[in-house]
Structures are given as structure tokens and as C-alpha cells.
Amino acid sequence: MPDVAGWVRSLDPRLKLAAALLIGPGLWKVDVLAAAGCAVFLLALGRFLAVGQPGGGKMVRSLLSFVFFWVAVKAVLDGVTGMPVEYMASDAAQLAVRLVALLMLGLCLALSTSARALGLAVAWALRPFLGRERAWRIALSLSLMVHFLPVCLSTLSGVRGVVARRCPKAGFFRRMRMIPQAVIRNLGQKTWNQTLAVACRGLDRAEAWEPDFAWAARDWAGTGFVLLATAAMFFL
Template identity: 40%
Template sequence: MAHESTPHAQSPAPGRERPTLDPRVRVLLAFSYGLVVLHSGTLGLAVILGALCAVALAVTRTHPTDRSVFKACAAFVGLWVGIKTGVDMWSGIAPTQALMGGGILGMRLFALMLIGLCLALSASPRTMGTALAWMLRPILRGKAWIVALAMALMIHFLPLTWQVFTRVRHTMALRASNLPLRSRIMLFPQAAMRALSLKTWNQTVAIAARGLDRESAWQTRFPLNAAHWALGALLILVGCVLARL
């Protein structure tokens, strides 16, 4: 348990990270572009998706293991595109329209997943959590830290869950390769859920031990950087323009 990482232990304090874009601006950009992706046209969506792919590749350049997450997102989107296209064609929709509808759904879904991936990999969960708490404090007041803790845990568990799935898959390839396909299909989720339940329990105890279950742990002073906020406003304006294309 002592070796389990938490949003607090995994990252330094927000003020000690290397100088990058203000985390509050990053959270605001992620939320804004999530809305833009849902309401933009095909051309604007294609431009945004291309930009997000470039950002995601840049973020994962120094983390080879994160590239596998990028590929898994693409495979997940491809699966749902195939399902939607097949259902539409089964319902009598013309193949061209079905393919177009599936493609647009895939672009939106992939863009949203890339936004989450870039946000999760661009800074530590603790930093993102404190930024969200700062933004929500005027609205939620004393309960803002609860949302911040939930977001930090979500960001923390995204790569952790992928690591668990990867380890379970490798273990089954070594020790359960002789089992029938049906048995392996049933064994994989059982083993993964059991491993994740242990991780969840360890995280719960570690959070309480490090004092992250209280409001004071999610309060920090962010330095004001007008250039970062100006850049964020410019990017949001660009997103609004792309949403009209």
C-alpha cells in the first residue's frame, strides 16, 4: 500500500511543475472545445480533429506507453463507427448516408476522447483538480473540492486502468493461452475487475492517509498570467469560428 500512487503522491505541488499553460486555462479549453466538437459542422470538426491529433501526438511523444492508449481510442471509435453504420444500413438507410453518419459520429467521439487524453497527460491529476476547484469555488463554495477530487481520481485512474488491462492481457497470454476462447472472454473481465477493485481500495486508504479528503488539500494560489488567459481566449474564439463551419 505504501507504494500505491495517488493524485497527490504522483505529482509535485502545482507551483513546482515546469512552466506550461495555466491549468485553469487548460480545463476551460477542454470544456469549451468539448462543446464546440458537439455542435460544429463537418469541416470545422475535421480541422479540430486534426489539431487534436497533432497535440495528442506531441503530448505522447515522450511517453511510448501512452501511444498504446492513443491506438486503443482509435480502435474503440472504429468499433462504434462500424456498429452505427451497420445498424443504420440494417434500418434501411442508404449506405452512403449510413457511412457519412458513422464517420461524423466517429470524428466527434474521437475528438472528445483526444480532449480527455490531452488533458490527462498534459498535467498531473492534482494540478487539474486544484484548477477545477478554483473555477468551481464561486459556484459550489465549500463543496468544490469534492468535484476536484473526483476529477483527479478519474484522470489518475485512466492510465491506471489501461495498465491493469494490459497486465491482465499479458498474463492470460502466458498462463491461459490453452483455454478455450469462451473461457478467456469470461476470465478477462473477472480478472481485470478484481485487480481494479484492489487498486480502488488502496487508493481510498491512501487518500485518507494523505489528507486529500478535506477542503484544505485542494486550495492553492495560482499566479496570474495574462498571456495565458489571452491565449486561452483566442483559442476559444477560434473554436467558436470553427463551430460555424
């Protein structure tokens, strides 16, 4: 089996960031069948990228649980307002498909590219317009945000596992009180640790965000695939 995850990780971060910015908004405009095809592809890619990652499979399941929870909430609210069942089911299915595709797109980006590499790509793109000083600050902010997506998912997964082992008889409403509080406390500690890590590695200065990219043949192949996939989503 080809090393799909390794090939995707080796692509230029500028290409992957551009692909996410191109495909992400388009998922809300294309036909639902095109969005469904994109969701299936991204789910498969996410499974490849999650292999070997701490709690990788649980991250994917957590995202799917998040989507189906909010889709169920929307369906209930639509039912309360008296919407016909066929329209309610159609709207819920379309929302589920588009949300799954969008969240998996973000997760694949986070799992295939380091937060620093994405930050360097953003600094490279913004420097001609905003200047060196503003560009690196925005790049650092985006890097921290991207870094925290898998951190939040892994923290949530870990807390749920601990609650299941220590409080096996806890009911649904008790777990819904315990888990958010524990997750927020854990993330607060990780935020402080991340601040220290940024300072210790010297990432709080412009010199650390000087891009040094090299475009390779595989990046041209990846560009062609992204353009073909985008054209298929919009025009087929």
C-alpha cells in the same frame, strides 16, 4: 523540435479545463470538417504528450480501437434497419470523427495536467458558488475520475498483453470473457490503493485544496490560441 508537451503541461490548469469545457460540447455542433481538423490536431498533440508515459502509445491505440468498435456496431445496426448505404457510411464517419476528437481531448487533458491540478482548478471555480466545503469534495471526486482515465487504459493494455502471452491460442470470444474480468479485478485493487493514497496524503480535507495559481505570459498566449481555434471551428 520545440518541446510541445512541456509547453502544454506548463499552462495554467484553469485554462486547460476551460478549453476542454468549451471545445468538448462544440464538437457535436460544428461542421464535420472542423471536427476532423480538431481530431487531427488532438491526435498529434496526444502523441507528443504520450511520449515518456507508461503505455502512452497504447492508450491512444486503445481509444481508437474503442471508437472504431462502436462505430462498426452502429453501422451494423443501421444496416439491419434498412438505411441506405451512403447515409450509413456518412453517419458512421461523422460519429467516428467526433468521438475521436472528444476522447482525444479528454486524454490530452489527463496527460497534460495532474489530477490534483485539475481538482484545484475546479475548487477555485466552484468556491464562490458552492462554498469551500462542497467545492473541495467535488474537486476530489473529479480528480479521482480524471486519474482513472489513463489508469483504466494502461490496465486494459497490460491485461491484453498478458492474455496474448499466456493464452496465445485463445479465441476472440474467450478473450472477451477473460479480459473484462481481469480488468475489473485490477481496477478494484487500484481503487483501494487510491483510497489509501488519498488518506495518507491528507487530501480528504479542505485545507489540501486551497488553490495557489499564478497566471503567466504563456497562459495569455494559450488563451489566444484557444479562442482563435474555437472561432475557426464555429465560423470558418
